[in-house]
Amino acid sequence: xxxxxxxxxxxxxxxxxxxxxxxxxxxxxxxxxxxxxxxxxxxxxxxxxxxxxxxxxxxxxxxxxxxxxxxxxxxxxxxxxxxxxxxxxxxxxxxxxxxxxxxxxxxxxxxxxxxxxxxxxxxxxxxxxxxxxxxxxxxxxxxxxxxxxxxxxxxxxxxxxxxxxxxxxxxxxxxxxxxxxxxxxxxxxxxxxxxxxxxxxxxxxxxxxxxxxxxxxxxxxxxxxxxxxxxxxxxxxxxxxxxxxxxxxxxxxxxxxxxxxxxxxxxxxxxxxxxxxxxxxxxxxxxxxxxxxxxxxxxxxxxxxxxxxxxxxxxxxxxxxxxxxxxxxxxxxxxxxxxxx
Ligand code: AMP
Ligand code: MG
Numbered sequence: 001x002x003x004x005x006x007x008x009x010x011x012x013x014x015x016x017x018x019x020x021x022x023x024x025x026x027x028x029x030x031x032x033x034x035x036x037x038x039x040x041x042x043x044x045x046x047x048x049x050x051x052x053x054x055x056x057x058x059x060x061x062x063x064x065x066x067x068x069x070x071x072x073x074x075x076x077x078x079x080x081x082x083x084x085x086x087x088x089x090x091x092x093x094x095x096x097x098x099x100x101x102x103x104x105x106x107x108x109x110x111x112x113x114x115x116x117x118x119x120x121x122x123x124x125x126x127x128x129x130x131x132x133x134x135x136x137x138x139x140x141x142x143x144x145x146x147x148x149x150x151x152x153x154x155x156x157x158x159x160x161x162x163x164x165x166x167x168x169x170x171x172x173x174x175x176x177x178x179x180x181x182x183x184x185x186x187x188x189x190x191x192x193x194x195x196x197x198x199x200x201x202x203x204x205x206x207x208x209x210x211x212x213x214x215x216x217x218x219x220x221x222x223x224x225x226x227x228x229x230x231x232x233x234x235x236x237x238x239x240x241x242x243x244x245x246x247x248x249x250x251x252x253x254x255x256x257x258x259x260x261x262x263x264x265x266x267x268x269x270x271x272x273x274x275x276x277x278x279x280x281x282x283x284x285x286x287x288x289x290x291x292x293x294x295x296x297x298x299x300x301x302x303x304x305x306x307x308x309x310x311x312x313x314x315x316x317x318x319x320x321x322x323x324x325x326x327x328x329x330x331x332x333x334x335x336x337x338x339x340x341x
Contacts, residue, residue, distance in 0.1 A: 001160055001161065001162070002163070003155065003158065003159045003160055003161070003164070003165060004165070005164075005165050005167050006164055006165065006167065007166075007167060008027075008123055008168045011126055011166065013164065014026065014164055015127060015130040015131060017163060018036065018037055018131045019037070021036070021037060021040050021043040021046075022036070023035065023046045023050060023163070024036075024127075024162070024163070024165075024166065025151075025162060025164065025166065026123055026124055026127055026137075026140075027124065027169065027171055028124045028137070029091070029120050029121045029172050029173050030092045030173045030175060030176050030177050031139045031140075031147040031149055031173075031289070032139065032140040032147075032149065032151070032154050032171060033062070033119075033135075033138065033140055034047050034051060034137060034138060034140035034154075034158070035136065035137035036135065037133045037134075037136075038103055038107055038135055039102060039103065039104070039134065040104075041104040041106050044106055044107050045106065047059065047136060050158055051138065051143050052143045052144075054143070055109070056109050056110070057109060057138075057143075058107065058108050058115060059109075059137070060094050060115045060117050060137065060138065060177070061103055061114055061115065061134045061135070062117055062118070062119055062124060062136070062137050063117075063128065063134045064090075064118060064125060064128050064129060065118060066082075066089065068118075069081070069085065069097070069118075072099060072114055073097050073099065073100060073114075077097070078182040080186075080187045080204055081180075081182035083204055084180060084182070085118070087203045088203075089117075089118040090118040090120035091118070091120050091195075092117075092173050092175075092177040092195060093117065093193070094177045094179040094180070095115070095116055095180055096113050096115050096181040097113060097114060097116065097182055098112060099111075099114035103134070103136075113183045117177050121168070121171075123166060123168045124137075127166075140157070140158060140165075141154070141157045141158075142158065145227070145228065145229070146227045146228065146288075146289040146292040146293055147175075147176060147289050148293075149170055149171040149174050149289050150170055150171070150290065151166070151167035151168070151169075153290070156293070170290075173194050173285070174286040174288065175193055175286075175314070175321065176191065176193055177191070177193045178191065178192060178193030178194060178195040178200070179191040179193070180208065186206060186208060186209055187200075187204065187208050187209070189209065189211075192319075193317045194317065196312065196313035196315070197210070197311065197316055198312065198313070226324040227289065227324050229295070229296035229325075230299075231259070231296055231300050231302055232301075232328070233292070233303050233305065234255075234258075234302050234304045235304075235323075235328070236248070236306045236307075236330045237307070237308060237322075237331050237332075238308060238332045243332050244306055245266075247330050248260075248269040248270070248306075249269065252270065252271075254302075255302040256271070257272045258270060258272055258300055258302040258303070259274070259296075259298060259300035260273070260274050260275070260304050260305075261274075261284075261287070261288075261295065261303065261304070261305045261306070262275075262276075262277065262305070263277065263278060263279040263306070264276050266306055272300050273294075273295050275287070275291045275295055277291070279307070281315035282314055284307055284318050285317060285318050288305075289321075292325070305322060307322070309322075
């Protein structure tokens, strides 16, 4: 299959393709999505095939507004979903609600619920509007790879596997949406994202539980290794400079050609590629996936990331993505947590 890159000022071919049951990659404010008509099972099957995505990993359905959420919902709108949607849509927030039959089971991972989000990106909105259907769109990467934040990233992963990529520049957020399961009470934070836990709780005026921490694991598809570049990722999760320096020196012996993503002061500790990031969760969130892909180009022995985790705001999301991407996490006191799978 030939993959064509379409410019954002003429969306008509992308719109026609989607109407005809084809898949099209397009930009959203979080990451690039691989979209298809969410009501068309055959079309959505192509998403799973192109990505190599396991069938038990459901897709997020993209709509324009709360009315379109009501169209795919069964029963009463959960109060939590109503509040969150009123506050954060359009934007990087996905709600899980009980589903009617509009969205096929294949899209929902064969579950009675559906994940729905309203993107704010003008290109994503124009496509949904023009197609006149909700669009199922997971991240437009091969399964297991870092999510794409630029058309070139989609090209790298899916060239020859999909017909069209719409180039709309960089995704401004750079991390996937926050997912809240509103089909249960209290709601569950299934995937941390740009909108932090504290913000969700203040909008809802009550607790949002975290699977693993306060509730059993309940996020399908989250068991797979995710977000990983080709080189092994090693996360130095430490606070003190002298601990970090020691860890970097040890790693350099083991991986002489390692690449490093860290704040400026650590550049002196590597000989290989270096990507400077600020020491804040916001800056790491914005650069993590594109940084993985960029550093990976030089075929380093390892990609090392220096950042001390925190659970404030987008910090929880960065920690979650790093945990899933890394093969090894080094924490203080010389304790090493080896991540298996
Ligand atoms: P992605 O499309 O790659 O951003 O991933 C979507 C994620 O949303 C999946 O991996 C699931 O964890 C979650 N998800 C989607 N649909 C549902 C659902 N019906 N119930 C629970 N989680 C869901
Ligand atoms: Mg994904």
